[in-house]
Amino acid sequence: MFDPADRVPALGALRTAVHARDWAAITAHFDATAEEDDRPADCRVIAETPGAETFLREVVRQRPRDPLARTLLADRTIQIGWGIRTAAGAQHVSRAQFDQFFAHLRVAEQLLIEVCAEYPQYSLAWYLRVITARGLELGSSETRRRYQRLAEHHPHHLPGQMQLLQQLCPKWSGSWEAAHGFAQEATAEAPEGAPAGALVAIVQMEQYLELRKKENDTAAAGYLREPGNHARLLDAARRSVLHPAFRTGGAPAVAAHSAFAAAHSAAGRPADAAPHFHALLALGNAASEVPWGYLGQYDHEAEFVRHRKLALAAVPAARD
Known part of the structure; x- marks a missing residue:
């Protein structure tokens, strides 16, 4: 009941498309998602699929200006980084874990900066940049600024x-x-x-x-x-x-x-x-x-x- 891909057929099909490396099916799914509020859940199904980064890197190489490809790769990179950091309190996270965590978030951040510059209304990228701002410890003011950019186009x-x-x-x-x-x-x-x-x-x-x-x-x-x-x-x-x-x-x-x-x-x-x-x-x-x-x-x-x-x-x- 907690895994949406197990109970929503369209999200199960999306996960299957990732395993099959079917970019056309993934694109079609996002094109059919009318509500911007629903897209983060779609994005997360892909980001939480182990090994998806290999396929997504190849898609980005083939389609370097595609905002969806870069955003999905950014979210998968964020998820890998957060997995290294774990959900433990900061006092229980090692310096090596933090270093790897920050490194992954910086890679994701660079992808998202480019998407936001080229597509200022792209909600998924701004949404993820609210997450990277927190993870990179950029402070409440910067996190609020990023949320406001999202809210300008998608209140x-x-x-x-x-x-x-x-x-x-x-x-x-x-x-x-x-x-x-x-x-x-x-x-x-x-x-x-x-x-x-x-x-x-x-x-x-x-x-x-x-x-x-x-x-x-x-x-x-x-x-x-x-x-x-x-x-x-x-x-x-x-x-x-x-x-x-x-x-x-x-x-x-x-x-x-x-x-x-x-x-x-x-x-x-x-x-x-x-x-x-x-x-x-x-x-x-x-x-x-x-x-x-x-x-x-x-x-x-x-x-x-x-x-x-x-x-x-x-x-x-x-x-x-």
Whole structure:
């Protein structure tokens, strides 16, 4: 349920095309993806395919000005670099790991700089440059600048907003004031029915995770149960994923409903989580690893299934 290529036939076919080195099929897939918010998930399927870099380097050699080829190679390079760094805290990453991590990100950055210069409206490249800015430790101002370039052409781009939010959290030298402020601001500025409200759930889960690490599960759950946090979460859902204008399909819908379901579940509110679990079932039994990995560090799928069972028991599906 957490691997989109396993549950979305088009993404499974995209992964197959990578293994078959079928550039025409890959191009056709991206040409058929109408929503810019969906493209990062498509891109990630390729970037997480082991060995894809060999094929993508050959495509770039053959098509040196193709923005898609360079962007996909950049994302695969980022993924390789992040795999070397690992998700461990900086204090647990060796100097050699950091050196290799930065080297990979600089290669990716150069590819993306060229794409952005030649194609200023190319959302995938700007989205990835928000990620490389964080990894290369370029600071919040530069990361915000890159997000703003993305937003100039593609406002309310949820994947880009989620990446900027990571930069604004304390773990990347930000602050809770900045992170919560951005989530509230993005939600307020987005049209009703846009998925930006999920940022409110995500930033609450980020603070929940920090409290779990620094204090304990009781303190973390207590934070989520604070009346103000609960009210903000409900309001954000009403404005976004539960609004009649919300686009119910695509990767942003999965990410947004997953975030709300996780936040309510971690707070012990199965009835509030239920509408989001029902929506995820309608999306093909889907879920996103972030932020479910925050609840189950070692088996987030088991945590997802357990909380979904509680929520669906609290609020069963409506009968026709």
